[in-house]
Amino acid sequence: MRSIAKKGGFYLLLISIWYILAHSGLWPDYMLPAPETVFSHLAVGFGSGRYLLAIAVSVRRILIGYLISLGLGIPLGLLTGRIKWLDDTLGSLLLGLQALPSIAWLPLSLLWFGLSEKAILFVVVMGALLSIALATNGGVKNVSPLYVRAGKNLGAKGRTLFAQIILPAALPSIVIGLKQGWSFAWRSLMAGELLFINLGLGHLLMMGRELNDMAQVIAVMFILITIGLVFDRFLFSRLERAVRRRWGFDQG
Amino acid sequence: MAKSLQTVMNLQMDERDHKRVTAFPSLRPKAAPKLEIKNVSKSFTSGEGRICALSDINLTIHDGEFTCLVGPSGCGKSTLLHLIAELETADQGEIKLHSRKEEPTKERGERLIVFQESALFPWLTVVENVAFGLKLKGIEYKERVEMAMEYLNLVRLAKFAQCFIHELSGGMKQRVALARALVMNPELLLMDEPFAALDIQTRENLGRELEEIWRKTGKTIIFVTHNVEEAVNLGDRVVLFSGRPGTVRQEYQLAVDRPRQKENPLLKDLINVISNDFKRFSESLINEAIG
Numbered sequence: 001m002r003s004i005a006k007k008g009g010f011y012l013l014l015i016s017i018w019y020i021l022a023h024s025g026l027w028p029d030y031m032l033p034a035p036e037t038v039f040s041h042l043a044v045g046f047g048s049g050r051y052l053l054a055i056a057v058s059v060r061r062i063l064i065g066y067l068i069s070l071g072l073g074i075p076l077g078l079l080t081g082r083i084k085w086l087d088d089t090l091g092s093l094l095l096g097l098q099a100l101p102s103i104a105w106l107p108l109s110l111l112w113f114g115l116s117e118k119a120i121l122f123v124v125v126m127g128a129l130l131s132i133a134l135a136t137n138g139g140v141k142n143v144s145p146l147y148v149r150a151g152k153n154l155g156a157k158g159r160t161l162f163a164q165i166i167l168p169a170a171l172p173s174i175v176i177g178l179k180q181g182w183s184f185a186w187r188s189l190m191a192g193e194l195l196f197i198n199l200g201l202g203h204l205l206m207m208g209r210e211l212n213d214m215a216q217v218i219a220v221m222f223i224l225i226t227i228g229l230v231f232d233r234f235l236f237s238r239l240e241r242a243v244r245r246r247w248g249f250d251q252g
Numbered sequence: 253m254a255k256s257l258q259t260v261m262n263l264q265m266d267e268r269d270h271k272r273v274t275a276f277p278s279l280r281p282k283a284a285p286k287l288e289i290k291n292v293s294k295s296f297t298s299g300e301g302r303i304c305a306l307s308d309i310n311l312t313i314h315d316g317e318f319t320c321l322v323g324p325s326g327c328g329k330s331t332l333l334h335l336i337a338e339l340e341t342a343d344q345g346e347i348k349l350h351s352r353k354e355e356p357t358k359e360r361g362e363r364l365i366v367f368q369e370s371a372l373f374p375w376l377t378v379v380e381n382v383a384f385g386l387k388l389k390g391i392e393y394k395e396r397v398e399m400a401m402e403y404l405n406l407v408r409l410a411k412f413a414q415c416f417i418h419e420l421s422g423g424m425k426q427r428v429a430l431a432r433a434l435v436m437n438p439e440l441l442l443m444d445e446p447f448a449a450l451d452i453q454t455r456e457n458l459g460r461e462l463e464e465i466w467r468k469t470g471k472t473i474i475f476v477t478h479n480v481e482e483a484v485n486l487g488d489r490v491v492l493f494s495g496r497p498g499t500v501r502q503e504y505q506l507a508v509d510r511p512r513q514k515e516n517p518l519l520k521d522l523i524n525v526i527s528n529d530f531k532r533f534s535e536s537l538i539n540e541a542i543g
Contacts, residue, residue, distance in 0.1 A: 149365075153339060160388065247375065248374070
């Protein structure tokens with residue numbers, strides 16, 4: 001309870017400072033809107049359903065893109081992690097592509113898919129795919145040979161060895177990759193929506209700027225933060241906690 | 253050397269010039285051979301070329317015997333254990349297991365190793381770890397949990413069945429590792445310096461527990477250590493290795509009463525004898541290396 005009180009107090013203080021600064025006249029309205037303006041924007045936006053629609057669109061895009069990345073990335077990572085010649089060839093390609101900021105895929109994507117949902121989906125997938133694949137690859141490669149030896153000694157071989165020993169042993173690394181992939185996917189999505197794509201939160205953000213409506217911009221930023229926190233709290237933190245419960249803190 | 257030990261030691265030379273030192277003529281009738289190691293050699297390629305880890309090893313392990321392999325680090329005793337466990341294959345020679353079964357199957361899980369670092373799986377609970385080998389054999393859930401709990405009781409860790417590995421101390425982990433091996437009812441129990449990473453007190457306690465479990469289960473145990481005192485406290489027989497390349501230098505039969513008492517002067521003398529030989533063989537190695 002005390003930490004909630006501390007946090008609440010802190011944020012209340014921040015909002016108060018913001019209020020004072022906004023009304024101080026130091027900056028014009030379009031640079032620093034007052035907190036109450038932002039809140040009223042949020043109220044209106046949600047009331048009219050506009051914000052909800054934007055949230056639905058963005059979240060739908062990222063969920064579909066992320067699931068595709070999972071479906072492709074984990075098998076890719078597993079295969080390259082286990083099969084040496086695949087790792088040397090395909091694996092090196094994945095490593096190279098990872099250096100590319102995922103937003104750099106957008107021009108190519110637009111060329112291939114036009115101004116469509118497919119274009120934005122492609123960028124989201126490229127954002128997450130490499131992180132997931134490479135983390136899975138690393139996780140599989142770094143499984144302690146001691147576990148493999150012990151497993152073989154107890155009678156595990158082939159597919160059983162892989163499913164019962166290597167895969168679980170790689171899990172902590174994979175979870176880290178999942179979280180990182182999500183983060184990259186989200187960034188790619190926002191960049192895409194900001195630049196070219198209609199609907200969605202990024203688009204709302206851009207519209208706010210074009211209309212000189214800073215309150216809208218900040219309102220959407222709040223929404224983005226909230227969504228990020230929700231997914232983290234109900235998904236990724238849970239995963240990390242589950243891993244830590246089993247492995248302890250040493251997840252080598 | 254102590255007179256008591258002198259009257260009791262018989263030196264025998266056999267054709268291969270292996271010296272066998274016996275303390276007391278053997279009181280027990282010789283048990284049937286369980287494992288025969290014949291002319292085994294093993295080399296590895298490394299950065300410096302071919303390293304001969306083991307050279308022409310000949311050894312017979314008898315049923316129910318507690319054999320300790322002693323030698324300095326890097327003398328190949330762990331390699332020998334891996335060969336026995338069929339984790340690797342010998343370059344030359346053969347290792348023959350005399351199975352207790354009528355038709356020995358090519359089954360795995362018959363020569364189990366307890367490693368120095370316990371090698372327990374962190375994503376499973378204690379009881380799931382112990383039951384892991386049984387699961388691989390296709391044994392049903394209820395039955396394998398029952399069997400696992402039986403052996404967890406044997407190592408006195410039944411209370412910790414639902415814990416995860418990181419919650420256990422080093423000594424507890426080794427006991428779980430021991431239970432995991434024993435529950436499979438293996439033909440051989442191989443232990444690769446299992447207590448080396450533990451503090452002295454835990455080592456001694458686990459040593460005594462192991463001795464008791466051995467007497468209860470009658471397993472054939474091959475125990476690798478670089479600690480002479482530990483070997484003498486546990487073994488029916490001590491085999492002394494020297495390294496680079498690894499060879500058997502000496503064997504010692506220890507028909508000393510069990511449970512072994514630390515203060516037993518016979519044990520102390522044996523420790524001295526073996527330690528001196530240990531040093532002698534290591535020094536000659538160093539001298540050879542310096543050349």
